[in-house]
Amino acid sequence: MLAALASADAVTWISILVKTLAYAATLVAAGSVLVWLALRELSADGRASLLRMAVVAALAAAVLSVLRVPLRASFLMGGTFDGAVDPMMLGIVFDSPLGTSVTVRLIGLALILAIVLPLRGARWIALTGALMACASFALRGHALGEPRLLLGALVTAHIVGLAFWLGAFAPMSRAARTEAPPIAAALVHEFGTKALWVVSALVAAGAVTLVLLGAADPAALTTPYGQAFLVKLALFAGVLGLAALNKVRLTPALQSAATGAAQRLRRSIAAESVLILAILATTAALTTVTSLPSEQARVAPQQPKTVQAVAHASGDFPWLS
Template identity: 75%
Template sequence: MIDTLASADTTVWLSILVKTLAYAATLVAAGSVLVLLGLRELTEDARGALRRMAMIGALAAAILSVLRVPVRASFLMGGSIDGAVDPMMLGVVADSPLGASVIVRLIGLALILAIFLPVRGAKWVALVGALVTCASFALRGHALGDPRLLLGTLVTVHIAGLAFWLSAFAPLARASRKEPAVKAGELAHEFGMKALWIVAVLIAAGAATLILLGATTPDVLATPYGQAFVIKLALFAGVLGLAALNKVRLTPALQAAAPGAAQRLRRSIVVESALVLAILATTAALTTVTSPPHERTGMAPLQPKTVQTAATVSGNLPWGS
């Protein structure tokens, strides 16, 4: 995969960038709602900040998700700008799994905005929106393999867990900066307890998905897809290592109001955030330039520089569409 990226053109890199930003904004939008409802130690000020973060994330995710359609159309036309505005190519992409995923995601993002409505039950509408948004990832990529329902469920659960994790960083950093050390420590402790379950779910869902895709054999690990998986695994191991450090050392120090504990926690959160963004970027690159073992679908990966007709594209859309 590294060799492929080294020779990639501007369109490929643009596709990876837009996809990475869309992933991050979508996870923040959905995760902000999950954190808002999942962490009891949040102050009212923190809850207001999370509502604003959910709104900004939802609007950014909507724009970036829609933008992926013309970028994908240009990609399929070999990087041609004309492809981004060609009605036929735009129609092909809109009718593809990517188009379906974007439509469902927009619905979920719209429901997330209910978090601002001053009516009873609005937060549950936003929760449905968050889950629908997470489920939109299951409408494309490797979730389209068999068994589709199980793979889709695993992908949705995986995305929801990652969204919660990523979106908890901001309120944790905010609490360590604005709240008394003991109060911030209580929030960090609550997140740490829930994070244990999230880690277990992420590992179980990821492992089950790889097994179902047949992506655990030595032959697959030697492919670009396998190389990307190893990179993601190494990055995730770094996240887990920092999470363990936070729980075992930094959180108790914060609860005890130890000097410098809040600053150390914020530095750890910055590094964790960077690692998660690196995971998202790796995923974006993986789904753009390669695909899971194609024995599962019988489809060969699409070559970025190949200009194709609408009929060819519609019948040979890759996993990363």
Template identity: 75%
Template sequence: MISALASADAQIWLAILVKTVAYLATLVAAGSVVIYLTLGALTEQGRSSLRRIAAVAALAAAGLSLLRIPLRASFLMGGTVEGAVDPMMLRIVAESPLGASVIVRLGGLALILAVFLPGRGARWVALAGALVTCASFALRGHTLGEPRLLLGALVTVHAIGLAFWIGAFAPLTRAVRCDPPAVAGALVHEFGAKALWVVATLVAAGALTLVLLGAATPAALATPYGQAFLIKLGLFAGVLALAGLNKTRLTPALQAAAPDAARRLRRSIGMESVLVLAVLATTAALTTLTSPPSEQARSASQTTPTHDSAIHVSGDLSWPS
């Protein structure tokens, strides 16, 4: 994995960067809506801030998702600028799984904007948009293998859980910085209680996905894909460690209005957000540079490529959503 990154050209690095930021903006948009509807301890100021965050993130995610289409077209044309604007190549990409994923994601992001509309019905429309947005991740990449429906469902559940976690960072930080300790403490406590279920779901979905992709064996973990997965696992373990510290020590200290509790909790949440960003970047690199063992075995069974054609096969596998 490290050697692949070291030898990657500028286009691959650009793909990883765009994909990372697109992941982040998409999950923030969806997660802001989920947090808006699930955390009852949010103040009206917190809800207003979340609506703005959801809108800005949705617009950013839409632009970044659309950008991936000309980037893919350019890749197919050897990394040329002409390829990025070639009508035929753009049509090919738009009709590919990547194009389908982007179209569904744009629809979900548009529905998220209903969070600004009055009425309870508008909130459910926004929630539907958040779920559709998360489901768009299941239309591309390794979920196209079998069992397709189960893999798609697992990826969707995983995206929803991650969106919940990422969507909470901004409102929790705002509450700890601006609200009285009792109010902020109640919000952080509520998030921590619900996050326990989210963590359990994330772990279960991730473990089952790993098994289905054939990446749960010692031999598979020695591959570049397995190594990248272990990096992700280590980063996520760091997130969980910080979350445990927040729940058992820093949140009770904030609720008790202990000196310096708010500052320490803000710092811990900031460290969590950095680790989660690293998880997203690792995921972007992993899906750009390698593929699960099950996909590699399937490709090998279908054809025995020459050196040149192997490059093209690897490149095609390097652009999941």
């Protein structure tokens, strides 16, 4: 994958950046809703701040998701600006799984905005939107393989868990900065208790997905996809290590109002955020410049190299493989 990135053009790098930011903004928007509904220890100010974050993140995610369409069209036209505005290429992208994914995501993000409206049942509308935004990740790429329904459910469960985790960082960091230690500690403790179930779901869903995709074979670790997966695994191990530190040492220190406990917790949360952003960036690069070995094997060797490159790099045009 490093060789592919080294030779990548500007459009590829911009695509990776936009995809990374779209991932992050979508997860924060959906996660903010999940956290707002799930964590009872949020203060009134914390809830109001979380609602604002959900709205800002949803709007940013919508813009970034829409940008992915002309960028993909440009990629298909060899990285030219003409491709980004060519009606035929834009139509092809809209008709692809990427277009379906973006459409569903935009609907979900719009429903998330209902959380700030004075409507009865607005929270459940927003929850539906958060789940749709998470499910949009399962409408393209590897989740289109077989068994498609199971893969889609596993990918969605994985994304929901990651969204909840990422969505909790800002309110916990804010609480550590502005709330009294007992209030902040109660929130962090509640998240830590529920995060145990989230971690279990993430690990289980990820493991089953890898087996179904054929990426659990040790031989696959020698491929660019496998090497990128090892990078993601190392980063996730770092996240789990920091989470364990938060639960075992930093949360008890905050509960006892130890000097500097809040600052240490905020630094740990910031480090977790950086590691998760690195995971998202690795995923964006991985899905842009390479693919699963099993998917590469399905691309007919007699096809032109340009067709193979599109099938491998995008995961958006399964009929080419």
